Amino acid sequence: MDNIITVSNLTKQFGSFTAVDHITFAVSRGEIFGFLGANGAGKTTAMRMLCGLSKPTSGSGSVAGYDLRTQGEQIKRHIGYMSQRFSLYEDLTVAENMELYGGIYGLSRREVSDRVDQLLTALQFADHRDDLVGSLPLGWKQKLAFMVATVHRPELVFLDEPTGGVDPITRRQFWDLIRAAAAQGTTIFVTTHYMDEAEYCHRISIMVDGQIRALDTPAVLRARYGADTMEQVFYRLAREAKRGD
Amino acid sequence: MKHTLPILIRKEVTQFRRNKVLPRIVVMMPLMLVLVLPLVTQMDVKNISVAFIDHDRSPLTLRMESHLAHSNYFRLCEPVGSFEEAEQMLDDGKVDLVVSIPEHFERHLTLGDPKPILLEANAVNATKGAQGMQYALQTIASAAMEKARGRGAAIGAEQLLTVENRYNPTGNYRHFMLPALMIVLLILVCCFLPLLNIMTEKEHGTIEQINVTPVGRLEFILAKLIPYWLLALVLLAVAMLLAWAVYGLLPAGAAALVFLAAFLFALCISGFAVTIANISDTMQQAIFVMFFFVMFFMLMSGLFTPIDSMPRWAQGITYAFPPRYVIDVFRSVYLKGTLFAELWFDFLMLTLLAVVFNLLATVTYKKQS
Numbered sequence: 001m002d003n004i005i006t007v008s009n010l011t012k013q014f015g016s017f018t019a020v021d022h023i024t025f026a027v028s029r030g031e032i033f034g035f036l037g038a039n040g041a042g043k044t045t046a047m048r049m050l051c052g053l054s055k056p057t058s059g060s061g062s063v064a065g066y067d068l069r070t071q072g073e074q075i076k077r078h079i080g081y082m083s084q085r086f087s088l089y090e091d092l093t094v095a096e097n098m099e100l101y102g103g104i105y106g107l108s109r110r111e112v113s114d115r116v117d118q119l120l121t122a123l124q125f126a127d128h129r130d131d132l133v134g135s136l137p138l139g140w141k142q143k144l145a146f147m148v149a150t151v152h153r154p155e156l157v158f159l160d161e162p163t164g165g166v167d168p169i170t171r172r173q174f175w176d177l178i179r180a181a182a183a184q185g186t187t188i189f190v191t192t193h194y195m196d197e198a199e200y201c202h203r204i205s206i207m208v209d210g211q212i213r214a215l216d217t218p219a220v221l222r223a224r225y226g227a228d229t230m231e232q233v234f235y236r237l238a239r240e241a242k243r244g245d
Numbered sequence: 246m247k248h249t250l251p252i253l254i255r256k257e258v259t260q261f262r263r264n265k266v267l268p269r270i271v272v273m274m275p276l277m278l279v280l281v282l283p284l285v286t287q288m289d290v291k292n293i294s295v296a297f298i299d300h301d302r303s304p305l306t307l308r309m310e311s312h313l314a315h316s317n318y319f320r321l322c323e324p325v326g327s328f329e330e331a332e333q334m335l336d337d338g339k340v341d342l343v344v345s346i347p348e349h350f351e352r353h354l355t356l357g358d359p360k361p362i363l364l365e366a367n368a369v370n371a372t373k374g375a376q377g378m379q380y381a382l383q384t385i386a387s388a389a390m391e392k393a394r395g396r397g398a399a400i401g402a403e404q405l406l407t408v409e410n411r412y413n414p415t416g417n418y419r420h421f422m423l424p425a426l427m428i429v430l431l432i433l434v435c436c437f438l439p440l441l442n443i444m445t446e447k448e449h450g451t452i453e454q455i456n457v458t459p460v461g462r463l464e465f466i467l468a469k470l471i472p473y474w475l476l477a478l479v480l481l482a483v484a485m486l487l488a489w490a491v492y493g494l495l496p497a498g499a500a501a502l503v504f505l506a507a508f509l510f511a512l513c514i515s516g517f518a519v520t521i522a523n524i525s526d527t528m529q530q531a532i533f534v535m536f537f538f539v540m541f542f543m544l545m546s547g548l549f550t551p552i553d554s555m556p557r558w559a560q561g562i563t564y565a566f567p568p569r570y571v572i573d574v575f576r577s578v579y580l581k582g583t584l585f586a587e588l589w590f591d592f593l594m595l596t597l598l599a600v601v602f603n604l605l606a607t608v609t610y611k612k613q614s
Binding site: 092 | 248252253256260263264456457458459460612
């Protein structure tokens, strides 16, 4: 199968602290890949390296066909990224945010406006087109952030805890968006602390103390650890962690 | 990508317009700087109270007394009998200046053997003391000169003081201050606004969202700075027009030189601001560091006090401060009408510093940690 991400022995050290410790894995094109781990396990750091926001201390890899160490700017053209923190411009409107990012990724004015209409209609959010983003409730902000991360139809989207602090209904809607994007061939790389969300993923990895301890489909992992739910699998693995929160 | 720059600039302009405070302050700034600050930053000293002790009481000394009494700068206090009494008043802060004329002053002067007049000033406020002394000398000298002229006698230059304010003939402090205040305006717009803008993006995390896109570092920074450069030049033009309308102050030389220097200066300090923003983690840190430097920029660049009277080592340091050059251009062009050919060094240094600061800004901006 065609891999959109392959990394081998990827490592990030901050001084004497090894945040990410020789991780090796691959994500295939079109997959929803769950990237799990306790707080402080190194998920965000690993993801930031994959997006070109953070330089690996050692190890190698490629994302969307470009070398992680040398072609960071090329990678950025082909991915979308939604950070743990809401990071759209609160003093711009919904449409202005989408137009800004559409323009940045090189979409023509025409393409941008079509895309904005299409996304807002799909979200049933066309009425709020000219609302300032700062005035929206968190759930909507997160959905909007996802739309902005995928406005340029990237091959691969990184979502860092996209549903943190969001209510269960919005969470479900959010996953509908994710699955719809995946159905159109976008690869999803997502971190989460919700184990029910982990079940939605095609494959998941569980990081403990900067290393990947397990990587497989949810069903296989459950069977391997003799657990009924992903929650139990996660407990088993995350309890071994020596690092604190 | 060619068309990202206009998109990013439009975003900056929209955000600026939508801000509730910034546009208003920006409109207020040139008004306050030109209309209010020159009046309150006056260093012209007025109402100096003088104790005049006249042991001579000759026509000449009476003329001196009347000159002092009729000057705007002095307030003659009640006649004082003795020098001791006057000194006591100086101690008590009742007078700022004591002028004591020795006995037979005029006679000795006429005989070519002048006895010195004693001037004592309260120099706790050094500026007031020094200026009071200076004015008193001028006033007394002018009285002596009138007297001499009246007699038709030839006057030796060494007998009289001549103080002449070249280029700013009335010694009008406003004409000296206005160019400096215009530079303060540029510093506020091109140092603080870009700094606060970038730090806000850092603190809100929006810069990270930009860093994961293909937007180049240069485009991102240019999009932030271009609007402020334009804003600074527009505000400068407004301030110059106001200075003309209100104080009748127009550049004696080419206004284009003022704008060219202002633009180069804007490049310098905005590059500096981006550098500070790049190396700062929080808004608090950035603002504090910026104030630290701006304090030196304002006080050590000859904006308010002349560089020539600073200690040698300090004068050396000022060569690294861009305001030093721009103030020289502003004052020279405004007051003396100096030509480009005489200001080439200032322009060269501004260009050089612009390159250095912007290189620093580019090097310190990291899309990747």
